[in-house]
Amino acid sequence: MSTARDTTVATGTTTAAAMAVTTSSASPHGAGDGIAAAVEAPLLSVRGLGSHYGRIAALRGVDLVVGRRQLVALVGANGAGKTTLLRTISGVQRATAGSIVFDGDDITTLRPDRRVRLGLCHVPEGRRVFGPLSVADNLVLGAYGRRDHDAVADDIERMYQMFPILRQRARLPAGTLSGGQQQMLAIARALMGRPRLLLLDEPSMGLAPRLVEEVFAAIVALRAQAMTILLVEQNAHAALAIADRGYVIETGEIVLSGNGKELLYNERVREAYLGL
Amino acid sequence: MLAQLLQFVFSGLTVGATYALAALGFTLIYNASHVINFAQGEFIMLGGILTVVFLASGLPLPVAILLALLIPAVAGVVIEKLTIEPAKGAGVESLIIITIGASLVVRGLVQVWFGKGAATFPAFSGSTPIAVAGAALAPQSLWVLGSMAVIVVALWLFFSRTIAGKGILATAVDPLAAQLVGINTQRVLLVSFALAAAIGAAGGILLTPITMTSYDVGIMLGLKGFVAAVVGGLGSGPGAVIGGLLVGVIEALTAGYVSSAYKDAVPFVLIFVILFFMPRGLLGPKTTERV
Ligand SMILES: Nc1ncnc2c1ncn2[C@@H]1O[C@H](COP(=O)(O)OP(=O)(O)OP(=O)(O)O)[C@@H](O)[C@H]1O
Ligand SMILES: [Mg+2]
Numbered sequence: 184m185s186t187a188r189d190t191t192v193a194t195g196t197t198t199a200a201a202m203a204v205t206t207s208s209a210s211p212h213g214a215g216d217g218i219a220a221a222v223e224a225p226l227l228s229v230r231g232l233g234s235h236y237g238r239i240a241a242l243r244g245v246d247l248v249v250g251r252r253q254l255v256a257l258v259g260a261n262g263a264g265k266t267t268l269l270r271t272i273s274g275v276q277r278a279t280a281g282s283i284v285f286d287g288d289d290i291t292t293l294r295p296d297r298r299v300r301l302g303l304c305h306v307p308e309g310r311r312v313f314g315p316l317s318v319a320d321n322l323v324l325g326a327y328g329r330r331d332h333d334a335v336a337d338d339i340e341r342m343y344q345m346f347p348i349l350r351q352r353a354r355l356p357a358g359t360l361s362g363g364q365q366q367m368l369a370i371a372r373a374l375m376g377r378p379r380l381l382l383l384d385e386p387s388m389g390l391a392p393r394l395v396e397e398v399f400a401a402i403v404a405l406r407a408q409a410m411t412i413l414l415v416e417q418n419a420h421a422a423l424a425i426a427d428r429g430y431v432i433e434t435g436e437i438v439l440s441g442n443g444k445e446l447l448y449n450e451r452v453r454e455a456y457l458g459l
Numbered sequence: 460m461l462a463q464l465l466q467f468v469f470s471g472l473t474v475g476a477t478y479a480l481a482a483l484g485f486t487l488i489y490n491a492s493h494v495i496n497f498a499q500g501e502f503i504m505l506g507g508i509l510t511v512v513f514l515a516s517g518l519p520l521p522v523a524i525l526l527a528l529l530i531p532a533v534a535g536v537v538i539e540k541l542t543i544e545p546a547k548g549a550g551v552e553s554l555i556i557i558t559i560g561a562s563l564v565v566r567g568l569v570q571v572w573f574g575k576g577a578a579t580f581p582a583f584s585g586s587t588p589i590a591v592a593g594a595a596l597a598p599q600s601l602w603v604l605g606s607m608a609v610i611v612v613a614l615w616l617f618f619s620r621t622i623a624g625k626g627i628l629a630t631a632v633d634p635l636a637a638q639l640v641g642i643n644t645q646r647v648l649l650v651s652f653a654l655a656a657a658i659g660a661a662g663g664i665l666l667t668p669i670t671m672t673s674y675d676v677g678i679m680l681g682l683k684g685f686v687a688a689v690v691g692g693l694g695s696g697p698g699a700v701i702g703g704l705l706v707g708v709i710e711a712l713t714a715g716y717v718s719s720a721y722k723d724a725v726p727f728v729l730i731f732v733i734l735f736f737m738p739r740g741l742l743g744p745k746t747t748e749r750v
Contacts, residue, residue, distance in 0.1 A: 275638050293539045299641030311636040324629050327622060328641030376641060 199205045226251045226286055226411050227272070233280030234271045239266040242435045245281070249380065249413050249428075254406045256426035256443060258419040258456055264435040265415040266308050269382045273299045273305040286379065300328040302379030306386060308415075310369040314358030318349055321357050321368055325375025335375070342371040344449055345401070353403075363394035370401060381405065387421070399425065419456040423447045431456070462593030467715040468708055469591075473600040473669060475707020476607040477503070480662035481684020482691060482699035483614065484655035490631035490694050491651035494554045498538055498562040499659050500681015501569075505531040506660030507672030508569060511578045520583070527664055528657045534565070535656030536649050543648070562677065570674040582668040604664040610658060611700055618696070627651065631694070659684075681725065683710075686726040690733045692743025701741060705729075 227249040234242040241264050249255045259265050263375035270276035272283060274295035283291045290298055304325075313321050323340055326335045343350035346367040352360060357368055366386055373381060383402065387395040395418070403425055406412055423429045426443030431452060439451060447454050481499055490498040502674050513523035542557045549557075560719070583602050588595035618624040630637040630647040637644055663672065670676075683706055691702025706726045714722040733740060 237566060273639060275635055291720045294643065296641045296643040299639070305639045307639055311633050311639075313632045313636065315632055316625065316628060320625055323622060324625055324637075324640050324642075327626055372640065 197232075219358070223251055224287060225249060226253075227413070228284045229250060229268075229272065229281070230284075231281035232268070232271060232278055232283065234276055235279050236267075240279075240435055242271065245432075245435070245437055247430055247437065247440075249411060252406075252409045252411055253427040254402070254412045254414060254425060254443075256419075256422035257413065257415045257431045257432060258417070258422055258429060258452075259432035260456070261417075262434075263432045265294055265432055266384055268432065269305060269307075269384050273303055273382060296328060299376055301439060302377065303382065304376040304378035304380070305382040306369045306373045306384060308384040308388070310362075310365045312357040312360070312365050312368050312372065315356055317354055318357050318360070318368060319353040321372050322349070322375050325372035326377075328376065338375055338377070342374060343373075346371055347403075363397065365392050366390065366394070366398055367401070370398075374405075379411060381410055381412045385415055385417060387416065387418050391439040395421070419452070420447065423452075463715070465592055465594035467711045469594060469596050469600055470557050471708035471711030472704055473597075473603050473707070474666070474711065475542045475687075475704040476603045477662035477666045477680060477703075478683045478687040478706050479607060479700045479703025480610065480658050482687035482703045483610075483696065485658040485685055485688040486694060486696055486699045487627075487655040487658075489688070491627065491648050492543070492554070493551050494543065494558065495685065496652070496655065496679065497555065497558045497685070498565060499655065499684060500677030500679075501562045501565040502531045502656040502659035502677070503536065503663035503666075503680045503684075504569065504672065504674065504677035505534065505565070505656075505678065506663030507667035508578070508663075508674070509660075510667065511672065512573070513581055514580050524664055524682055527658050531660035532653040532657040534631060535652035538565075539649055539652040543652075544645075562681070566674055566677065568628075573674055575674060577671045577673040579667055579671040581662075586668075599665070599667065599668050603669075604663060606665055610661060611696075614658075614696065683726045686730045689730055690726075690740055692740030694741070695742040698740055698742030 188246055192364060225248045227247075229245055229247040232242055232245040232247075233240060245264075245268060247255075247257075247268070257265055257268065267276060271278050274290070274293060274297075278291050281291070282289055285298070285301060285303060285436070288301070290301065290303075293301075311323065316324070322339050323335070326338065329335060343353070348364055348372060349368060352364065356366050357365065360368060369385065370383070386398045388404070390398065399421055402412065402414065406425070414426065423443045423446050429443045429446040431439035431446070439446065439449065441449070468492065481503055484499045484502065486493060488494055488499075509527035509530055510523050513526055514520065518526070538558075538561045543554055543563050545556055546554060582599040584595065584598045586597060586599070588597055590596075604698075618628055626637065626642045627647050629640070630642055630644050634644050635709050637647070663676075666680075668673075684703065687702035687706045688699050689702070690702070690706060691698025706729060708726045709729060713725045737743075
């Protein structure tokens with residue numbers, strides 16, 4: 184039995200302070216960054232968040248913090264509330280309790296399009312590319328809220344370099360792409376918004392193993408460029424293995440959180456999510 | 460013989476262009492909200508009536524037309540704000556019924572304000588017909604067809620070349636994903652109502668010198684525009700244009716060769732025939748499923 188030292192067994196009342204302190208010493212960014220992250224205010228801080236579908240609570244008292252330049256993984260079973268949490272953070276789902284603070288601003292009731300302008304970009308579950316529109320148009324639309332039109336063309340070029348297949352298919356309707364290519368496009372579309380926080384909802388869902396690897400490689404490449412990422416995955420092992428921090432959600436509540444690698448070795452996580 | 464056929468086709472295309480503009484209005488709003496806006500016909504009526512009123516008050520034609528486009532656009536926004544927006548989440552069927560209510564209100568107000576009489580104003584560039592292969596083509600018909608062409612090209616440029624236009628298309632495809640790229644989908648809905656209203660009003664303004672207008676012309680013109688949109692494939696822009704012209708021409712041919720008593724029945728027969736053989740209309744989207 185390997186109980187991780189700084190794994191916080193939360194019961195929905197984990198304090199943000201405890202989370203900040205656990206900013207991992209094993210962070211691949213090195214000790215210098217670790218200290219900086221502990222001093223800097225977190226980029227996203229969610230407190231006591233609640234959300235409902237009709238009368239049914241889908242989130243209850245969720246506390247979650249994403250530090251700058253961190254990759255945070257959110258894992259949990261089917262129907263645990265992962266998608267609902269991301270939807271509430273990006274504002275397409277109403278928060279019924281609690282608060283969401285992004286880079287010091289309270290955005291709990293801000294319109295979703297305004298949140299995108301602040302740099303909250305969300306790759307939704309199931310990719311949801313604009314099927315009848317061309318790949319190029321999908322990318323252009325990713326920059327909808329931006330005013331720096333000159334830089335948009337450069338960014339499209341960067342996306343084509345990152346995902347060369349998108350350049351080959353640029354003129355084709357996005358709906359004609361394969362599942363994996365659509366996932367690349369969905370990620371690229373979100374990146375076109377110049378995110379300061381990228382929300383990824385099950386990017387590996389339904390993909391062949393080779394493509395899952397490709398998607399994870401893209402995520403690792405992004406975090407290497409100091410992108411802040413909140414990653415939702417059912418593939419808990421792969422997600423926790425690359426995460427700085429991890430949160431475990433069950434029936435709308437955060438039940439466990441801690442350093443990513445250490446969660447991997449947590450007994451409870453191994454039993455419930457890793458099938459070990 | 461041929462001259463007569465040509466004559467019927469001219470008049471069919473002219474009225475059909477108005478149906479096409481109305482159908483484009485239905486299409487815009489349908490794409491943005493999946494609502495069939497049965498107040499669309501009232502925008503056609505408003506365009507004609509307002510031009511009559513402004514011309515009578517002494518304003519020059521271009522100013523009268525501009526106002527007769529702007530006011531219906533504002534009316535469209537107000538209708539959306541007062542009826543569709545508060546009832547959001549009420550289900551598409553309820554929203555459609557609300558638009559019928561809105562059309563009754565608009566028609567009632569105009570009836571009280573303007574009266575029940577028919578009215579018209581002179582054609583834009585005289586009424587001396589142009590002879591084409593033995594048929595007479597009214598100059599106003601050229602205005603109608605030319606304006607429709609300009610509007611269609613302008614819409615095409617807007618939707619294919621501008622980010623705002625692509626944003627409206629994206630909202631039609633997937634409103635949630637549209638919000639996630641930063642599109643204010645509420646505003647897209649307002650813009651769609653304003654555009655649909657102005658385009659419908661343009662049809663009403665152009666047609667009035669040919670057919671006259673009155674407070675209740677919107678009922679039939681709106682219904683036929685709806686038929687045109689469905690025949691062309693609900694949601695398709697090119698379909699709306701083709702559907703409109705087709706309904707107009709078939710109607711004119713029926714009136715000419717059979718009897719004008721059947722004229723108004725034509726579109727409704729057409730809708731059954733087309734939908735029986737092509738359930739999605741002529742150019743309807745292949746799939747409407749989203750995964
Ligand atoms: N549109 C909806 N209407 C009603 N209930 C919903 C809706 N969407 C989700 N729920 C419910 O809310 C709960 C959380 O769902 P959510 O989609 O957030 O889970 P998830 O963790 O993302 O699951 P998955 O791994 O299957 O994607 C579930 O019980 C689900 O049934
Ligand atoms: Mg989900």
